[in-house]
Amino acid sequence: MDEKIVAYLHHAAAVQDKDEAKKLRAAARDEFMHLFGERCKLARGPRPIEEVASAVGVHRNTIWNLERGASLPDAFELEVLAHALETTPATLLEEALPTAMPAGRVRKSLRAVEASGVLYVPMFDPDSGFDSLDGVSGMRPFESTMIRGELRIDHDRLAMARVEGASMEPLLRPHDTVLIDLKDRDVKTEGVHMVRLDGALLVKKLQRLPGKVLRVSSYNPSYEPFDVSGKDDADRDFSVIGRVRWAGVSFN
Numbered sequence: 001m002d003e004k005i006v007a008y009l010h011h012a013a014a015v016q017d018k019d020e021a022k023k024l025r026a027a028a029r030d031e032f033m034h035l036f037g038e039r040c041k042l043a044r045g046p047r048p049i050e051e052v053a054s055a056v057g058v059h060r061n062t063i064w065n066l067e068r069g070a071s072l073p074d075a076f077e078l079e080v081l082a083h084a085l086e087t088t089p090a091t092l093l094e095e096a097l098p099t100a101m102p103a104g105r106v107r108k109s110l111r112a113v114e115a116s117g118v119l120y121v122p123m124f125d126p127d128s129g130f131d132s133l134d135g136v137s138g139m140r141p142f143e144s145t146m147i148r149g150e151l152r153i154d155h156d157r158l159a160m161a162r163v164e165g166a167s168m169e170p171l172l173r174p175h176d177t178v179l180i181d182l183k184d185r186d187v188k189t190e191g192v193h194m195v196r197l198d199g200a201l202l203v204k205k206l207q208r209l210p211g212k213v214l215r216v217s218s219y220n221p222s223y224e225p226f227d228v229s230g231k232d233d234a235d236r237d238f239s240v241i242g243r244v245r246w247a248g249v250s251f252n
Contacts (some may be wrong), residue, residue, distance in 0.1 A: 034069035039092045041067045043085040046106050046113035046120065055084040106139040112156040119144045121179065123160040127201060130159050130182060151245050157182040161194065161201065167218035168203050177248040178203060184243035187214065194241040203244060
């Protein structure tokens with residue numbers, strides 16, 4: 001039996017006041033509902049809520065309310081839900097949350113997928129762009145607390161990519177990986193960004209200059225900086241893909 005249920009029964013039996021017993025029951029129920037919702041969310045993984053709701057035969061809000069700990073299913077609904085989530089009622093009801101699924105089992109997506117404290121970010125192949133599932137080689141796991149808390153990114157338009165070339169050495173070397181915020185594209189915050197230049201994806205430092213001029217430079221002094229002006233030829237292939245927020249570096 002769930003340890004929290006055992007604890008509730010123990011304390012409730014010792015309480016003489018009925019109102020106090022009701023408060024204990026309400027608190028225990030809220031905690032139970034919260035954990036049940038977390039298990040449902042983890043079992044669903046990257047599948048859209050609409051897909052699970054359709055399989056169960058309910059509105060998406062029904063599944064959403066279950067996952068946020070606002071409701072509980074009856075016995076029949078629990079059986080149906082477990083079947084749709086490809087798990088068992090016992091798994092959804094057990095006390096311990098199952099561990100996060102291996103990244104290799106997460107369905108590929110163009111956006112980051114969050115499940116039970118883990119954020120799976122799509123890893124794109126070099127030169128593939130960021131708008132096709134064919135370019136996603138896998139999903140990389142990060143702790144949600146790191147992305148949401150430390151980096152303060154509250155959306156799912158994220159991507160991983162490998163560094164190409166030596167222009168950012170010694171900061172970044174070829175085949176290092178970077179985490180890119182695809183919504184941060186207007187260079188409000190100067191720093192390291194991924195850009196598209198003449199069809200190639202490159203990591204560069206960007207700096208705003210007077211006159212709507214953008215200076216593009218590298219950490220490697222062998223690579224000369226250059227400026228991009230809003231008045232430049234519109235046919236020039238240059239665009240800002242997003243800001244680099246984190247990097248995984250390798251050591252030779």
